Amino acid sequence: MTDLFAPLQSLKQGNWFKLICGASFQHLPAVRSLTLAYTLAGADCIDVAADPAVIAAAQAGLQIAKSLASDAQKRGFEYKGNSPFLMVSLNDGEDPHFRKAEFAPTKCPTDCPRPCERICPAQAIVFNSIKEDFSGVISEKCYGCGRCIPICPHNRISTSSYASTSGAIAPLVMSTGVDAVEIHTKVGRLAEFEKLWQAISPWADQLKLLAISCPDGEGMTDYLKALHKLIVPFKSALIWQTDGRPMSGDIGDGTTIASVKLGQKVLAAKLPGYVQVSRWHK
Numbered sequence: 528m529t530d531l532f533a534p535l536q537s538l539k540q541g542n543w544f545k546l547i548c549g550a551s552f553q554h555l556p557a558v559r560s561l562t563l564a565y566t567l568a569g570a571d572c573i574d575v576a577a578d579p580a581v582i583a584a585a586q587a588g589l590q591i592a593k594s595l596a597s598d599a600q601k602r603g604f605e606y607k608g609n610s611p612f613l614m615v616s617l618n619d620g621e622d623p624h625f626r627k628a629e630f631a632p633t634k635c636p637t638d639c640p641r642p643c644e645r646i647c648p649a650q651a652i653v654f655n656s657i658k659e660d661f662s663g664v665i666s667e668k669c670y671g672c673g674r675c676i677p678i679c680p681h682n683r684i685s686t687s688s689y690a691s692t693s694g695a696i697a698p699l700v701m702s703t704g705v706d707a708v709e710i711h712t713k714v715g716r717l718a719e720f721e722k723l724w725q726a727i728s729p730w731a732d733q734l735k736l737l738a739i740s741c742p743d744g745e746g747m748t749d750y751l752k753a754l755h756k757l758i759v760p761f762k763s764a765l766i767w768q769t770d771g772r773p774m775s776g777d778i779g780d781g782t783t784i785a786s787v788k789l790g791q792k793v794l795a796a797k798l799p800g801y802v803q804v805s806r807w808h809k
């Protein structure tokens with residue numbers, strides 16, 4: 528379970544495969560279980576939503592896989608686990624949504640033992656904080672993990688969805704230590720891409736991989752070349768992902784052919800890096 532370079536080897540050998548959990552998939556137990564199952568199955572990359580709670584769930588799945596593989600090895604099984612890259616997807620043209628917990632502390636029964644306060648891993652729930660004379664959820668600290676919601680015996684805690692710009696969220700996401708980023712862009716969004724890349728670039732040295740996903744469009748080859756100029760001198764592995772059609776919900780006939788055709792077009796552009804054909808599995 529220590530072969531940190533296995534994902535890069537897979538890229539070189541052309542047998543790289545990744546699990547795409549989905550940029551808006553935020554079911555935390557499912558993300559953890561899928562990460563665990565696909566890691567044990569030898570996936571090279573786990574691609575999750577750019578949400579700190581989702582990233583934490585995937586990291587928990589990776590940790591369990593690591594200890595299971597280590598146990599198997601100690602018992603003499605010839606199991607050689609993988610260490611997939613943990614990747615997040617960011618979109619240069621949409622504002623991602625995040626949830627935050629909230630409740631009105633004045634409505635809590637005075638004799639409640641406050642299990643919410645103890646369970647919060649981010650110390651975001653406080654009562655009569657001396658420093659700020661505040662009770663409730665400190666919004667800036669809450670990362671929406673949801674642990675406090677079922678533990679409240681009086682169902683007092685709910686969540687609200689907040690929009691944030693990708694540029695604003697990038698530092699929060701990058702500081703979790705993810706290995707890889709996939710940026711979704713479109714022809715003509717150079718300024719938006721540049722803004723997002725500027726927000727990510729302080730962490731560029733920590734990244735083992737950058738993937739850029741762009742659907743086909745007029746002037747696509749020139750657009751991808753302009754993107755490449757922007758990210759130079761990025762030193763780690765680079766993937767151009769070809770989604771023949773948008774990935775969300777489109778599983779109709781012909782999507783594979785569209786992806787392959789786009790892959791051929793990107794290959795013909797001879798951009799530095801790898802080309803990955805992205806497909807749904809029905």
Ligand code: SF4
Pocket residue numbers: 627628646647648649650651652664668669670671672673674675676
């Ligand atoms: S959702 Fe998670 S981080 Fe936010 S207050 Fe509840 S337990 Fe804390």
Ligand code: SF4
Pocket residue numbers: 630632635636639640641642643644678679680681682683684
């Ligand atoms: S557990 Fe529920 S009722 Fe009790 S203090 Fe927390 S939010 Fe209030």
